[in-house]
Amino acid sequence: MSIELGNNFYTDEAAHLAQIIDHINAGIWEFNINTRDVKWSDGFYTMLGYKPGEVECSYNFFLENLIYHHDRPLFLKTINGRNGDSAATVQIRLLTKSAGYQWFESNTRKWDDNGAPKFTGSFININQAKIASLRSAQSDFFFNETSAIAKVSGFEIDVASMKINLSKEAFDVYELNDQAKLSIEEAVSFFEPQYRPLLNEAIDNAIKFCKPFDMELLFRSAKSNVIWIRAKGIPIIDDYAQCVKIRGIFQDIDSIKRKGLALQTSINQLNDQNKRLQNFAYIVSHNLRSHTGNLRFMVNLFEESDSDDERTEVFAHIKSISNSLTTTIEHLSEIVKIHTEIDKERQILEFEEVFKMVMGALHSNIESTSAKIEYDFSRCPMINYIPAYLESILQNLLTNALKYRHPDRRPEINVRTVKDQSHIYMTFEDNGIGIDLERYGDKVFGMYKTFHQNSDAKGIGLFITRNQVESLGGSIKIDSTVNVGTKFTIRLV
Numbered sequence: 001m002s003i004e005l006g007n008n009f010y011t012d013e014a015a016h017l018a019q020i021i022d023h024i025n026a027g028i029w030e031f032n033i034n035t036r037d038v039k040w041s042d043g044f045y046t047m048l049g050y051k052p053g054e055v056e057c058s059y060n061f062f063l064e065n066l067i068y069h070h071d072r073p074l075f076l077k078t079i080n081g082r083n084g085d086s087a088a089t090v091q092i093r094l095l096t097k098s099a100g101y102q103w104f105e106s107n108t109r110k111w112d113d114n115g116a117p118k119f120t121g122s123f124i125n126i127n128q129a130k131i132a133s134l135r136s137a138q139s140d141f142f143f144n145e146t147s148a149i150a151k152v153s154g155f156e157i158d159v160a161s162m163k164i165n166l167s168k169e170a171f172d173v174y175e176l177n178d179q180a181k182l183s184i185e186e187a188v189s190f191f192e193p194q195y196r197p198l199l200n201e202a203i204d205n206a207i208k209f210c211k212p213f214d215m216e217l218l219f220r221s222a223k224s225n226v227i228w229i230r231a232k233g234i235p236i237i238d239d240y241a242q243c244v245k246i247r248g249i250f251q252d253i254d255s256i257k258r259k260g261l262a263l264q265t266s267i268n269q270l271n272d273q274n275k276r277l278q279n280f281a282y283i284v285s286h287n288l289r290s291h292t293g294n295l296r297f298m299v300n301l302f303e304e305s306d307s308d309d310e311r312t313e314v315f316a317h318i319k320s321i322s323n324s325l326t327t328t329i330e331h332l333s334e335i336v337k338i339h340t341e342i343d344k345e346r347q348i349l350e351f352e353e354v355f356k357m358v359m360g361a362l363h364s365n366i367e368s369t370s371a372k373i374e375y376d377f378s379r380c381p382m383i384n385y386i387p388a389y390l391e392s393i394l395q396n397l398l399t400n401a402l403k404y405r406h407p408d409r410r411p412e413i414n415v416r417t418v419k420d421q422s423h424i425y426m427t428f429e430d431n432g433i434g435i436d437l438e439r440y441g442d443k444v445f446g447m448y449k450t451f452h453q454n455s456d457a458k459g460i461g462l463f464i465t466r467n468q469v470e471s472l473g474g475s476i477k478i479d480s481t482v483n484v485g486t487k488f489t490i491r492l493v
Contacts, residue, residue: 025043025046025047025124025125026043026047026122026123026124026125027040027041027042027043027044027045027046027047027048027122027123028040028041028043028044028120028121028122028123029041029044029120029121029122029123030118030119030120030121031059031079031118031119031120031121032116032117032118033116033117033118033119034116034117036059038057038058038059038062039057040057044123047096047104047123047125048066048094048095048096048097049096049097049098049099050097063076065095066094066095067092067093067094067095068092068093068094068095068101070093071092071093074090074092075090075092075106077090078090078106078108078121079108079119087107087108087109088107088108088109089105089106089107089108090105090106090108091103091104091105091106091126091130092104092106094123102125102127103125103126103127103130103131104123104124104125104126104127105123105124105126106121106122106123107121107122107124108120108121109121151251151252151253152169152249152250152251153166153167153168153169153170153171153172153173153249153250153251154166154167154169154170154247154248154249154250155167155170155187155233155247155248155249155250156245156246156247156248157184157203157233157245157246157247158244158245159207159243159244159245159246160244162184163183163184164182164183164184164187166178166182166187170250173219173221173229173250173252174187174190174221174222175221175222175223175225176222184203188200188203190219190220190221190222191217191218191219191220191229192217192218192219192220192226194218195217195218198215198217199215199217199231202215202231202233203233203246206233206235206243206246207235207243207246208243210235210237210241210243211235212232212233212234212235213231213232213233213248214230214231214232214233215230215231215232216228216229216230216231216253216257217229217230217231227252227254228252228253228254228256228257228258229250229251229252229253229254230249230250230251230253231248231249231250232248232249232251233246233247233248234246234247234248269470269473272470292325294321295318295321295322295325298314298317298318298321299318301314302314302315302318345386346384346385346386347384347385347386347387348382348383348384349382349383349384349385349387349390350377350381350382351375351377351380351381351382351383351390351417351426352375352377352381354387354390354391354394355375355377355394355415357391358391358394358395358398359373359398361395362395362398362399362402365399365402366402369402369405369410369411370410370411371401371402371405371410371411371412371413372410372411372412372413373398373412373413373414373415374412374413374414374415375414375415375416376415376416376417377415377416377417379416379417379418379419380417380418380419380424380425381417383417383424383492383493384493385472385492385493386472389468389472390492392464392465392468393465393468393469393490394415396461396462396464396465397428397465397488398413398428399461400461400462401413401428401430401432401486404430404432404433404486405430405432405433406431406432406433406483406485407433409431411430411431411432412430412431413428413429413430414427414428414429414430415427415428415429422493423491423493424491424492424493425489425490425491425492426489426490426492427487427488427489427490428487428488428490429485429486429487429488430485430486430487431484431485432485432486433482433483434480434481434482434483434484434485434486435478435480435482435486436482437478437479437480444462444478445462445463445465445466445476469490469491469492472492472493473493474490474491474492474493475490475491476488476489476490476491477489
């Protein structure tokens with residue numbers, strides 16, 4: 001007994017199997033290689049939205065009207081040039097009657113029917129699963145691309161085993177092969193030493209107290225590239241409110257962080273410049289107004305004087321005020337000169353050569369005080385600096401040390417330089433009379449600020465020195481004890 005399904009004929013067993021297939025949105029087909037005849041089951045029509053016999057059942061109709069043209073070579077590859085009876089499975093798109101193209105899984109097998117070579121196959125509708133898979137892949141692609149753009153990678157710490165798992169992107173940050181195995185201690189060791197305790201503490205607090213963390217840390221990769229990393233972790237808790245995992249991200253924020261640091265440095269420099277400008281404006285308004293006021297008073301007094309003796313005395317005061325005014329203007333010119341010379345070309349200078357030149361200029365002062373001067377520039381012998389600035393800084397500090405020597409002992413002055421990473425420091429130490437920093441600490445580098453009864457004190461040297469150092473991005477600090485001595489520590493660059 002046989003039963004006809006579509007253009008095909010089946011035995012009772014085959015007909016029963018075909019009926020089962022027809023009800024699962026699938027269909028079967030048969031193709032005779034010699035005759036080019038094609039047979040489709042009822043389910044073949046149904047899965048495409050047609051009634052049996054509604055469209056032409058032929059090899060050419062299938063290739064020209066039903067299969068998507070981009071998928072045609074893939075399907076033909078399962079038929080042409082195949083040997084034996086091995087099966088082939090591919091995913092193709094077929095045109096349905098009312099739903100457009102949909103995805104189907106095609107299974108093809110070659111067999112021999114009493115000497116007649118044939119292909120038998122089936123189509124199963126996988127459209128929903130395929131679309132879901134494509135969307136998932138698209139979502140993964142979107143997530144991965146977004147993560148790559150944001151330079152974000154992931155990590156997870158399992159509290160029970162205290163093991164850390166890193167995403168592939170995290171290994172890229174570490175600049176390690178993604179097959180490498182890292183312990184938590186090893187993962188933390190890639191962060192710069194000063195930041196490791198902070199990260200370890202954050203992990204401990206997340207485990208013990210379920211506290212999330214969000215930190216910016218300096219990181220050194222396996223290839224010694226130093227970058228800023230944002231490390232953010234969130235505790236995952238169980239039903240008993242105990243932390244079982246820490247999940248988080250590492251984000252490369254180096255570019256943003258360095259721009260922020262540069263901006264903050266610029267803001268700090270701007271604030272310092274504003275303070276100096278305010279100080280300068282105060283000096284101009286206060287000192288010049290004082291001089292001009294005194295000068296005007298003396299001129300009026302001169303005009304009102306009747307005797308030559310009075311006029312001679314007043315004129316002497318006028319001359320003194322004039323000299324003082326000239327000195328003030330010269331000092332103000334020095335300050336202006338500092339800021340106009342910032343753009344001058346720097347040169348590679350030898351500390352010893354410049355210091356010997358300064359000592360030569362102050363030879364008589366050194367000799368008259370029997371000063372003992374020692375220097376050691378071996379740890380940093382050279383610097384890229386503005387020549388006039390370095391000479392001025394050394395001269396002002398040496399002049400100060402000689403001027404404010406202790407009356408009961410021989411002056412001893414010690415100068416040293418050292419390089420610490422990218423910074424160059426100079427220390428200038430003496431055994432002079434010192435300064436009471438509790439009383440004058442905030443005024444040491446002010447203009448016209450003096451702290452001793454020294455007739456030569458003008459209060460301009462340290463003010464100019466600080467301005468010169470800070471104008472080139474450095475800093476200067478003072479440590480001093482009365483009757484013991486003074487030490488200046490200058491970060492030149």
